Amino acid sequence: MAQETSSQLGSRIGRALLPLGFLFLAVGISTALFYPFMSLFLSTDVEAGPLKITFFLIVAPLGGVLGSVLVSRLSDRRPIRRRLLITGAVAGLIGTGLTAVVRDYWVLLALAVTALALAGSLFPQSFAYARQVLERDDPARAALGISALRTVFSLAWVAGPPLAAFLLDTGSFVWVYGTAALMYALAALVAIFWLDEVPAPAAATTPDAPVDDRLDAPxxxxxxxxxxxxxxxxxxxxxxxxxxxxxxxxxxxxxxxxxxxxxxxxxxxxxxxxxxxxxxxxxxxxxxxxxxxxxxxxxxxxxxxxxxxxxxxxxxxxxxxxxxxxxxxxxxxxxxxxxxxxxxxxxxxxxxxxxxxxxxxxxxxxxxxxxxxxxxxxxxxxxxxxxxxxxxxxxxxxxxxx
Known part of the structure; x- marks a missing residue:
């Protein structure tokens, strides 16, 4: 009986994490398509100089860090993590879709610190969603589940750069960013039709919930x-x-x-x-x-x-x-x-x-x-x-x- 219960539990966890696996694969491929070639894109298609490229490569990650922090604060207070995943995927779709056709440096920088910065929250929020699912169904296997999903993201990075190189050889950066946009669209569809909303964590059900208490680290x-x-x-x-x-x-x-x-x-x-x-x-x-x-x-x-x-x-x-x-x-x-x-x-x-x-x-x-x-x-x-x-x-x- 215990074996049957364990088997049923494993099956339920698998069904819960399977859509997240597809989401991680889509997001991983999309980021692996364009991030390694960002400086080449700015240098060739946008014709930006070294100073502008350096500025872009500093400001864009900072925008992503700030965006992820703001989204994380919101995500732990209310049961809206699924909606945040959808929002991040749609933002990525818009950001990469416009980057495929826009060649103005300042417009691209604005997209990087807004739409693409918001899309950057998909990575941590997907892991946070997975953690809540695992804590609900089988806390003892939380680290294993997180490692498995991180492996899917690694697989995506194995495939992404060679795919980007192939698209550049056969087409242009329009193909690279267009394909990335399709991957974000797939991630949005997975979140919309395949993921269920998870409850807000108990510690953050109200905006006034204390951060440092007996269950959380100082x-x-x-x-x-x-x-x-x-x-x-x-x-x-x-x-x-x-x-x-x-x-x-x-x-x-x-x-x-x-x-x-x-x-x-x-x-x-x-x-x-x-x-x-x-x-x-x-x-x-x-x-x-x-x-x-x-x-x-x-x-x-x-x-x-x-x-x-x-x-x-x-x-x-x-x-x-x-x-x-x-x-x-x-x-x-x-x-x-x-x-x-x-x-x-x-x-x-x-x-x-x-x-x-x-x-x-x-x-x-x-x-x-x-x-x-x-x-x-x-x-x-x-x-x-x-x-x-x-x-x-x-x-x-x-x-x-x-």
Missing amino acids: RWTLWLTAAAFTLLQTPLTLAVQALPLFISTDLGGDVGDAGLLLGLCAALEIPLMLGLGVLATRLPLRGLLFGGAACGVAYYALVAVATDLWLLVGGQVLNALFIAAISGLGISYMQNMLPRQPGRATTLFTNSFPLGAMLAGPLFGVAQHFDYRLAYWLCTGLCAAGLLLLIVVRNERVPQPA
Whole structure:
């Protein structure tokens, strides 16, 4: 009887998360289509100069961070998360649809900080929706469910950039942004016809609900943990920016070797992310996260002293473990700190990546000036600092599996 109940529960969770899987796939493909080629688009089709491109690439992520924060505050107060998902998808449809045909720099910048910034809330709000579904049906498997959905997003990023390159070869950026708009349209349709509304979290049923109470982590703990994840995610951008140049100048390789390493890492991330999700149902989430961060320290130190490309190939196991742990388990770790505010918790985590990407810019400039190997020493230090901060900032309220 217990087995039958467990089977029925698993089936119900699967039916609840299946539409979210399609939504994540659509949103992931849409973002993977145009974000990697944004600077190329601005340079070629919009004919923007270096200063304008730099300004755009700083302001647009900041707009996304602010938009996600505002939406997260609203999402945890009332039972409107499904409607926010629909709104974000429609905003993405409008933003990418207009970007496909508009070539005025200032209009595009306005779209980036309004429609596309609102569309950026889809990522954290989808995870917050999934968290509420999992908490309702099977709290013990929350980390596994979140990791599985994060894997779908990773799969989308494996397929998205090659698809964008194909569309550029056969057509133009009209095709790239037009396809992205179709993906947002698909996400909107999934949210409209396949998702049910979830109740507002108990802690945020009124606008006056206190943030720091006995079930939620203290405010300083939240901010320091978010700072730790920012330190840990800055190397994800800095290392990729430096990789082709480091391989060509220090290891005697070429751009193709960099592509091989990135592809290998992405291929390893997906099964490792699922495996860590399974382990999170049996082992403490905090320990798994610490282990993943330690893999990051080890990988970047290995690259910093590497004299042969094959060391980097072998090191991709460490790199993939690091990324899988931080990207897959970090969301659940942050959500556990604010069990009744999943929208705010997820947004605190997801915003650490664009903030880290902005921090990576000047650090890459320093490495360019001195030595590309320095970039990996900086990555080593950032990972070590992030890990140390996570260890020091203890939160005894974070639940762990029995």
